[in-house]
Amino acid sequence: VLLEESGGGSVNSGGSLRLSCVAEPYTHTRYCMGWFRKDSDKEPVWLATMENHGEVIIADSVKGRFTISRDKRKNTLDLQMNNLKPEDTGMYYCAADERACTWLTSSNSRFRYWGQGTQVTVSS
Numbered sequence: 001v002l003l004e005e006s007g008g009g010s011v012n013s014g015g016s017l018r019l020s021c022v023a024e025p026y027t028h029t030r031y032c033m034g035w036f037r038k039d040s041d042k043e044p045v046w047l048a049t050m051e052n053h054g055e056v057i058i059a060d061s062v063k064g065r066f067t068i069s070r071d072k073r074k075n076t077l078d079l080q081m082n083n084l085k086p087e088d089t090g091m092y093y094c095a096a097d098e099r100a101c102t103w104l105t106s107s108n109s110r111f112r113y114w115g116q117g118t119q120v121t122v123s124s
Helices: 101-106
Strands: 003-006 009-012 017-023 032-038 045-050 056-058 066-071 076-081 090-097 118-123
Touching (some): 003 090, 017 118, 032 066, 032 076, 032 101, 045 101, 056 066, 056 101
Parallel strands (some): 009 118
Antiparallel strands (some): 017 076, 045 056, 066 076, 090 118
């Protein structure tokens, strides 16, 4: 499963960024997909996931600020991030897995397929 992220960058606190993950055409209909943030020396933390049927789960830590959506025509999974804070700084990854998002997030299991990541830096 090929995943490629884009859209990272540097913004001031309170700013917005939109990340995009391009996947192979069948990925969205077969896999759970999600966005993660990884701080240095720490395990990736899931932020938002979307089931292959479209159900969305947003982590409490970013609820109300981040939204996840997909564009079937472009085969992308997007993460809209608003009101960014310095603690949102990190490497952001798109990931996919054949298993259900609800199980993966509740069991804190590691997704099987990962992109290369895109850096987000939020300055105070």
